[in-house]
Amino acid sequence: MNKKTAELLNAQVNKELYSAYLYLGISKFFSRQNLPGFASWYKVQAEEEQEHAMKIYDYLLDEGEDVELSEIAAVKFIPKDALEAVKEADRHEHYITAEIEKIMDAAVKAKDYRTQLFLNWFITEQAEEEKNSGDMCAKVEILGNSAKDLWHLDRELSSRK
Template identity: 40%
Template sequence: MLVKRMEDAINDQMNFEIYSAHIYLSMASYFEENGLPGFANWMKAQYQEEIFHAMKMFDYVNETGGRATISAIDAPATEWESPLAAFQTALEHEQLVTSRINKLMDIAREESDHATSIFLQWFISEQVEEEATVGDIVGKLKLVGDGGALFMLDRDLSTRAFTPPQGE
């Protein structure tokens, strides 16, 4: 059974994951408008991944005797100066998510909530991957600038598809 402090913290993060999804969907629209459908595809897959994360938390709270609660979600930004600026925003956001997940783990440890600690380990590992992936794209965007290579990168990003992890 979740203690109230842990339930509230996971609910807060669950809603933040939904906010994260909104950020990525907004970025997808930005890229569509700017003629970069591959970038938009990547962001749509990221949107699906963030919703998956939120639902994982939703299910966990409900399965452990708590109640998942949905709160108002702030509207995300809709404009960026460039594809690089959008991905730099995404990287900063993922770093914020990582710090929030780490704080959840701190609470689980303080509460001696071993089940939640195990549950959160998946998210900690996921955030390492998230930051590395977005950081890699930021690095590539810095290398290619605004030239023709941007369209090659757009083509590469168009191949991403969201696949839920097995057994989840």
């Protein structure tokens, strides 16, 4: 694999693990707000991000590349309310989309067709992630910020497995 593409994929393993960590922070915030449905939804989201990291990890190893397990950054984000929490998740997903697209650019430039095929899954996934995070922002914007405002939505979110 081309060096630049391998480096970017390697960095993405870390970014996906950081995403899991960020979502765990958001889940913790909602737990403390007495919104267990939101807390559980973001905890499932954190698990999904770990799966994304493992997908890239496995791909690198399958391709005969090394994987550097670098430090995962601390979560500095402390939401002041529910809307800020869901907006941060949405902002983060847009950032991740841009990062995936950078790796795709490198793979295209290197004529690395296999990695392009591998990344197609992530391109599709990011469209879904942005849709979900955007919908969540819209709902919280409409309903309001308090545990009372979000009560019904919280019950609904608890069904995500």
